[in-house]
Each structure stands twice: as C-alpha cells, then as structure tokens.
Amino acid sequence: MWVYIDKISEHVDKEVTIKGWLYNIRSSGKLMFPEFRDGTGLIQGVVSKKSVSEQVWDDFGKLTQESSVIVTGTVTKHPKKENVYELQVSGLEVVSVAEPYPITPKEHGVDFLADRRHLWLRSPRQASIMRVRNEILQSIRDYMYANGFILFDAPIFTPNACEGTSTLFSTDYFDLGKAYLSQSGQLYAESGALALGKVYTLGPTFRAENSMTRRHITEFWMMEPEMAYFDIDDDMDMIEDFLTYVVQRVIKNKKSELDYLSRDLSKLEKVVKPFPRITYDEAVEILKKKDVPLIRKTANGEEHIRPFPWGEDFGAPHEEAIVEDFDKPVMVHRWPAEAKAFYMKRDPENPKLALGVDVLAPEGFGEIIGGSQREDNLQYLEERIKEHGLPMSEFEWYLDLRRYGSVPHSGFGLGIERMVSWICNLEHIREAIPFARRPNRIRP
RNA sequence: UCGAAGAUAGCUCAAUGGUGGAGCAUUCGGCUGUUAACCGAAGGGUUGCGGGUUCGAGUCCCGCUCUUCGAGCCA
Structure with missing residues (x-):
C-alpha cells in the first residue's frame, strides 16, 4: 500500500510502499541506512544484506543523492528514539538514478543556493x-x-x-x-x-x-x-x-x-x-526617552544625526526600539x-x-x-x-x-x-x- | 542609490610577497545500528576579469564585474 511519510505512524508493523527520493545514505558494511523523502517528510530505511535480494542490495549501492525510488518495507519503531519510525526495506524499484547532486547535506553559501x-x-x-x-x-x-x-x-x-x-x-x-x-x-x-x-x-x-x-x-x-x-x-x-x-x-x-x-x-x-495600541506621538516619546536619533546621510556620505523629530517615518532602528518592550x-x-x-x-x-x-x-x-x-x-x-x-x-x-x-x-x-x-x-x-x-x- | 566586507577545487574555507592545502562531495576499497556516520586510497586548480609594482603576486596598487551584509524606501 502506498503511504506518505507524514502518516507513517498509522502503519506500524505493516508493509507499506513509499514513493519518493533518496535524501542521504549511510552504510556500515552489511547494513545500509538510506534516508527517503517524499515531500511530506523524511524517514530512515534499514537495508540488511542478509534480508534483501542481491539485486536490491546492488541497486542500493548504485543510488545517488536525489535518485527517485519506490521502496517497500515494514514500518518499525526506532530502537533508540521516541516517536521516530523506520522502514525495514524489502524491495526497491529505481525510477531514475540522479546525476551528482549539487546540494549536499553540508554547508552552502546563499548565492550558490539561490542559483539552485x-x-x-x-x-x-x-x-x-x-x-x-x-x-x-x-x-x-x-x-x-x-x-x-x-x-x-x-x-x-x-x-x-x-x-x-x-x-x-x-x-x-x-x-x-x-x-x-x-x-x-x-x-x-x-x-x-x-x-x-x-x-x-x-x-x-x-x-x-x-x-x-x-x-x-x-x-x-x-x-x-x-x-x-x-x-x-x-x-x-x-x-x-x-x-x-x-x-x-x-x-x-x-x-x-x-x-x-x-x-x-x-x-x-x-x-x-x-x-x-500606541499613537505615533507616544512612539516618538519612546524614541526620545531611549535616545534613538534620526540619522540621515547626504549624497557625499556625511551623516546628520539629530534627535528624532516629529513628522518623520520610522526606520528599522526606530521600529526595533519601539517594539523591544x-x-x-x-x-x-x-x-x-x-x-x-x-x-x-x-x-x-x-x-x-x-x-x-x-x-x-x-x-x-x-x-x-x-x-x-x-x-x-x-x-x-x-x-x-x-x-x-x-x-x-x-x-x-x-x-x-x-x-x-x-x-x-x-x-x-x-x-x-x-x-x-x-x-x-x-x-x-x-x-x-x-x-x-x-x-x-x-x-x- | 550610499556605506562596509568579500570573490582560491563541485561546495565550505585555509595559505608572512617565495613549490596553492584541508574537510565535505565524486570514484575505488573496508566496516551489522549509522545520524552532516566513520576508516584507507585516488582524481580534481588559468586563485572573478583587465592592467601595474616586483627577481618573484592568491597575497601589494589601480580599474571593472559580481556577491554578501547594513542604510534609505517600504509590506
């Protein structure tokens, strides 16, 4: 039965199918821990060499991050973590093996991410x-x-x-x-x-x-x-x-x-x-009490600093001063x-x-x-x-x-x-x- | 538009003016409970672009481009 990860807790000890993507994979010899995502959440799978076919084991070895997969397995509770579930994987259908994926689970700069x-x-x-x-x-x-x-x-x-x-x-x-x-x-x-x-x-x-x-x-x-x-x-x-x-x-x-x-x-x-609810007048009083001035920069870069005058709109520093209390x-x-x-x-x-x-x-x-x-x-x-x-x-x-x-x-x-x-x-x-x-x- | 900081491997970052490195990613190998797993090995570079100073420039100087952060404007 095809289920979504956010509803996985309703299927403990049952065999289910998840349609999604490989988010990350860790391996430990004869064990592999693939993490799947399907748009609703993440779940960790457990693949044991002795309990899956040679074909499934080999296929998992070839998967790259973000490869699309349909996995079948039994839902179990995580042995160590409360309210966390795992999928004991029995079957794998590889829909598409992804090319090397640029966004890794490591750090990236904002411009790099924005481009992708x-x-x-x-x-x-x-x-x-x-x-x-x-x-x-x-x-x-x-x-x-x-x-x-x-x-x-x-x-x-x-x-x-x-x-x-x-x-x-x-x-x-x-x-x-x-x-x-x-x-x-x-x-x-x-x-x-x-x-x-x-x-x-x-x-x-x-x-x-x-x-x-x-x-x-x-x-x-x-x-x-x-x-x-x-x-x-x-x-x-x-x-x-x-x-x-x-x-x-x-x-x-x-x-x-x-x-x-x-x-x-x-x-x-x-x-x-x-x-x-405070009036503008009361807000200006707060700024005066806190000594938050109005700073204006002229075209040649000079700064003009003066006490906040009645009539001006608030800038970011003024908004913060008003809100902080x-x-x-x-x-x-x-x-x-x-x-x-x-x-x-x-x-x-x-x-x-x-x-x-x-x-x-x-x-x-x-x-x-x-x-x-x-x-x-x-x-x-x-x-x-x-x-x-x-x-x-x-x-x-x-x-x-x-x-x-x-x-x-x-x-x-x-x-x-x-x-x-x-x-x-x-x-x-x-x-x-x-x-x-x-x-x-x-x-x- | 103004101000500040920055641009080095696919990514994140190191590198007194003197042979450009690390971690991750990738490829190969190892590991039966991993959590950004770990261990071993390999490949990977016109240091943003253009000019200058110097015996020698990633590093110093000038110009340009781009990015980030802040200000103004606003939701």
Whole structure:
C-alpha cells in the first residue's frame, strides 16, 4: 500500500510502499541506512544484506543523492528514539538514478543556493517553510471566509499608481500606452467593499524599489481586506482578532515544522489579543526617552544625526526600539498626515494626523501590516490628489466611490512573506516564497 | 542609490610577497545500528576579469564585474 511519510505512524508493523527520493545514505558494511523523502517528510530505511535480494542490495549501492525510488518495507519503531519510525526495506524499484547532486547535506553559501532554488526547495528546512506558508495562507482564507469576507481579486495590470510611479514596473499595453504592475489592490478593494460590504484581495504585488535588504523582495504577496462602515478602531479590532487566529492556528497545526526551524514557540504563544495600541506621538516619546536619533546621510556620505523629530517615518532602528518592550505585535496609529498616502482620512480631532495604523511584529521583524481609515469626503480626497501631484483623470472612477453612497470604510495590507519570516524566524525573506524576486535576481 | 566586507577545487574555507592545502562531495576499497556516520586510497586548480609594482603576486596598487551584509524606501 502506498503511504506518505507524514502518516507513517498509522502503519506500524505493516508493509507499506513509499514513493519518493533518496535524501542521504549511510552504510556500515552489511547494513545500509538510506534516508527517503517524499515531500511530506523524511524517514530512515534499514537495508540488511542478509534480508534483501542481491539485486536490491546492488541497486542500493548504485543510488545517488536525489535518485527517485519506490521502496517497500515494514514500518518499525526506532530502537533508540521516541516517536521516530523506520522502514525495514524489502524491495526497491529505481525510477531514475540522479546525476551528482549539487546540494549536499553540508554547508552552502546563499548565492550558490539561490542559483539552485528549484533544487534547494527539496531540502527539509525549505520544505518546512513552504508547509508553514501554506498553513498561513489557508488560515487567512478560512478566517476571512468564516467572517463573511468575499474574495475580491484585484487586477495586476493597472493604468495608475496608487502612491506615485517611481516604484512601479511598467510594460507596454497594446495601443493604450503603458501598463503598470500593481503595487496594491487597495483602491479596487475599496470599490469591492462598497459593493459587497467586506472583501479582501490576495495576490502578488510589485515594487520596483532597489532595496537590497533581508526584508524586501520586488514581487511579494499581499492580503488586503477592505470593510465598509469600519472606522480606524474597528480596523484595529479586526487586525488583532485576525492575527491572533492565524498565529495560534499555525503553531497548533505546524508544530513539528516550527520545531524543525528551531522556532521559539513560547514567543508566538504570547501573540493573543488585545495588542498594545500606541499613537505615533507616544512612539516618538519612546524614541526620545531611549535616545534613538534620526540619522540621515547626504549624497557625499556625511551623516546628520539629530534627535528624532516629529513628522518623520520610522526606520528599522526606530521600529526595533519601539517594539523591544512588548512581546506582542504593536499597533502604532494616528500618523503625521504629511508622511502618509493621499487616501488616508484625517483625524477629525487633529488635521495634522492621518487615521493610519502600522503593525510592527515582535522580535524586530518589522512592519507586517499597514492600514488606515480611508478618506470618504469627495472634496478632501480631490484636494489630497492635487497635493500629491497625482493625475486627477486616472482617479475619476475612484472618486465615484465618494460620489455615489460614500461611507466610512477601512482596510489594511498584510505582507505574506513578512508574516512567514516572522512566524518561521527567518534570517532573510528570500526563504519565505518559493522563488524570491530581488533587484539582482530573476532566475530561476 | 550610499556605506562596509568579500570573490582560491563541485561546495565550505585555509595559505608572512617565495613549490596553492584541508574537510565535505565524486570514484575505488573496508566496516551489522549509522545520524552532516566513520576508516584507507585516488582524481580534481588559468586563485572573478583587465592592467601595474616586483627577481618573484592568491597575497601589494589601480580599474571593472559580481556577491554578501547594513542604510534609505517600504509590506
């Protein structure tokens, strides 16, 4: 009977067949210990010369790493290890003998591995990350479905920029001039919210930023909910409820993967609502108290260091300083309007502030969510578009959403790969997606 | 885009300006409980590219290319 390795414990003392690949092999004279993988996990086989045919013994001797094999044997408990199973091999069918495999169970550099990403994904660590990513995406979909959200896919070809054209990839679009790859589905999601109440988009987005950091890729997946009649506080309520569900479900269902990745689960277990909510003003106070300055470098390399001034956006050192006293995601809300996007609603109590919220992940994983209550007043929105120098004609359809039954509404965007990096405790975001796209890499 | 570090065997790394090595991988041999198994042997090199200094350059100098890490921008 063909079984998968992750279900092997259900077949102890029975004869089963595994279809997979040889991950590694150790031998000790008349004994061989091949390790098989089948996509669901790893299992060690035991091949004894006296209990298999000469043909099987010889065939095993010829196998190379990553050769594809169909093996038959009896499942037994490991003689020394608790909850570990072995396969006492009786039969072997060699599907294909692999050429010498470049990725060994030894150390490799990141560039070497990135060049072979299509093979690197077979390693247990990368496979574990992909399983956690799958669980994150599935729990997002389940949460949204259970809470009445409609999946509302936004287009990837767009004619306009959501927040300026400098960070957009462009391509020719027939006789209509340039099309841009979407950097956010938000504006479309807003139209969905006014049509369907609660919607979300989930798909790839693109940023042509030459950002060579461990937190950036040029093509990343984003989940963007948009809710009619939600104000900024409703938005934050949903964020903490949603994040709590996803994190707690992933640690419940993917414990063995997270253990393999050496993830400290006690830190994730603390991620339950409510989350701390601090205003931008309070965050700036923290930075002043901790003496975290703003450092700006000029073109000729000079550094200008000054106390953190009100109005600036936070950089990586500031985010870390704000987050380090908390063991949960921190929601920073009510930002200086100048530094934020045109579509954010101003705080009625202080027009210098925008009703935006950034969620900073614990342990220095940075911003995973950016959201806001949207400007629902037609005149104000037109003024913002002018102030930001954006072409009014491109936003006529968006302004229609304010002309015809405008309502208060809010939403946010969650970066999937940042979420995966945080939950898996990854050094670098390049491991959080099957094929990371970065400014210096588009292959494989 | 800016700053720092780096590029030597298939991989990960050594090598005072003076005959380029090791571990792993590969091939061959040994071993009945191995866990990145171990032991023995063999093969494997235009030291990123171009120029310069020197009796002599992997090593020092200049230029270029690429990579990594950090900053900015952001999710």
